[in-house]
Amino acid sequence: MTTATLLAGSLVLATSCATSPPAALxxxxxxxxxxVTPVTTAPTPTxxxxxxxxxxxxxxxxxxxxxxRWTKATPVARGKQxxxxxxxxVAPCTVLDKVKVKETAKKVTITxxxxxxxxxxxxxxxxxxxxxTTTVKLKHxxxxxxxxxxxxx
Numbered sequence: 001m002t003t004a005t006l007l008a009g010s011l012v013l014a015t016s017c018a019t020s021p022p023a024a025l026x027x028x029x030x031x032x033x034x035x036v037t038p039v040t041t042a043p044t045p046t047x048x049x050x051x052x053x054x055x056x057x058x059x060x061x062x063x064x065x066x067x068x069r070w071t072k073a074t075p076v077a078r079g080k081q082x083x084x085x086x087x088x089x090v091a092p093c094t095v096l097d098k099v100k101v102k103e104t105a106k107k108v109t110i111t112x113x114x115x116x117x118x119x120x121x122x123x124x125x126x127x128x129x130x131x132x133t134t135t136v137k138l139k140h141x142x143x144x145x146x147x148x149x150x151x152x153x
Contacts, residue, residue, distance in 0.1 A: 053085050053133035062097035062115030067151035070112055079141035082110060085133045092117035093125035099136050100150065110136055111150025 072085040088094050095117045102109040112134075 053131040056091075056096045056132050056134055058098045058134070059095050059117060060098060062095050062113075062117060065097045065113050065115035068112045068114045069149055069151040070110070073110070073147045073149075075142045075147075076135065079138070079143060081135050081137050082108070082142065082147065083133060083135045084110060084112065085131060086112060087129050088114060088132045090126060090128050090130055092120040092123060096132070096134060099134065101136055101138065102150070103139055103145075105145070107146040107148050108138060108142060109148040109150045 068086055068088065070084040070086040074083045074085075075081070076083050084099075088096075093116055094114055097113045097115045100111045100113070102111075
C-alpha cells in the first residue's frame, strides 16, 4: 500500500461518520522520492582526548605475573634513564608488577612484568587497551649499548 492509498482510505472512514455528505476525494498522487544524504560524525570520546601514555610505577604485589613487550624505549636524563612505552590493560586488572634490568658492556636488557592487582579480585575487567609508560634508572649511562626487550623470544 502506498501512503496516498492509506490517506485516501482514512479520509473516507473519517468523513463517513459525519452527518454531511462525503467530500470528494483528491486524486491520488505519485509517491515523492526524497534524496537521503547520510550524515557521518566522528565518535565522541567519553573521556576526552588522550594526553599521551599513562605514567605507572611497579606495584610489586601483582598475581599471575608474566612478561610484556614494550613498544618504545627512549633514553632520557643524558642516558642515565630509559622511558619505556607499551600497550596494556586497565588497572587494577592489569598493573605493572616489576621491571628487571640487566646491564652488560654491549647491551641493556629491560624486561617488564605485568599481572593483576590483588584489588581486582571482585572487579569486572573490561578489555580496553591503554598505552602506559614507566622510567627505569640505569647503573651506567646507556652510551652506545644496545637496548633489548627481555620479553622478546
